Amino acid sequence: MVLDYINDRDLKPLILHGGVGTGKTTIANLLPDAIEGKKAEVTRLKAVEFSSVTDVTEVFGGPPMFYKLFTTNDQKRNYIISNEINFTPKAAIAFRDVIDDMIGHTQFIFTTNYIDQVDIALRDRSNCLAVPPVTAKDWLSRAQWILQQEGIALPDDQLLKILTTQLQVSSSNRKLLERPEDFVRSVRNPPNNPGGIIELAPTPEPINPLMAA
Structure with missing residues (x-):
């Protein structure tokens, strides 16, 4: 139309x-x-x-x-x-x-x-x-791009799970895009580092925070 x-x-x-x-x-x-x-x-x-x-x-x-x-x-x-x-x-x-x-x-x-x-x-x-709500797959590439800009690597299936969980709470695109940003903040400012102090390497490799342990 x-x-x-x-x-x-x-x-x-x-x-x-x-x-x-x-x-x-x-x-x-x-x-x-x-x-x-x-x-x-x-x-x-x-x-x-x-x-x-x-x-x-x-x-x-x-x-x-x-x-x-x-x-x-x-x-x-x-x-x-x-x-x-x-x-x-x-x-x-x-x-x-x-x-x-x-x-x-x-x-x-x-x-x-x-x-x-x-x-x-x-x-x-x-x-x-x-105008129907989007699906998690619709936003997967954009969410991955957000994480990659922050040097964070996360498998598609794990990121899809995060996005799907958010869509179960709200169909809002705005809220959905906030989830990768919230995830970045949680990685950059973990509970044991509330000040967000990070040592930056000259050429940091992407990290998978779920595998860091």
């Missing part, structure tokens, strides 16, 4: 939904650049602040705005990104009209953790794309 936007085959608003930390905002931020093939100018909204029709009309009401008629910097489209689009019912009704009015030139990209709480008519106007 994302490729349809990049290849100009779809102009409908895009709603990215899924659990906390699954990468929805990252996708939303990268998509305009991918569509344009260059750094795109983006307007960012805080949809949680739209609680009434007045809130919406203050931003989008009045005479036709420039970006309703033209794009900036010769872009293919204008871009509006907003996180957590759980509008109040009245604000949602007003925002439907905004989308209908601007969809010809403006790409709306929304994110939410709670798709069921998004206005049903807004969902009907949009493509709703679920």
Whole structure:
């Protein structure tokens, strides 16, 4: 579905939904650049602040705005990104009209953790794309890279176990990437060396802390 936007085959608003930390905002931020093939100018909204029709009309009401008629910097489209689009019912009704009015030139990209709480008519106007949690294998190479930058060697199966354990606690990508960093700190600052004093060799060999004993 994302490729349809990049290849100009779809102009409908895009709603990215899924659990906390699954990468929805990252996708939303990268998509305009991918569509344009260059750094795109983006307007960012805080949809949680739209609680009434007045809130919406203050931003989008009045005479036709420039970006309703033209794009900036010769872009293919204008871009509006907003996180957590759980509008109040009245604000949602007003925002439907905004989308209908601007969809010809403006790409709306929304994110939410709670798709069921998004206005049903807004969902009907949009493509709703679920962003699922990653698997431990998806992040294995990145986690290994983090450890290697610190001169720490750990077999894939042992690192996968660490990542899998974290995913059982939380599906957040942010939390998952913190695990290798926490592991590095635990190696660099073991309980018997709380100050983290390390003697550095000129050309240190990678170490496997699980085999150090």
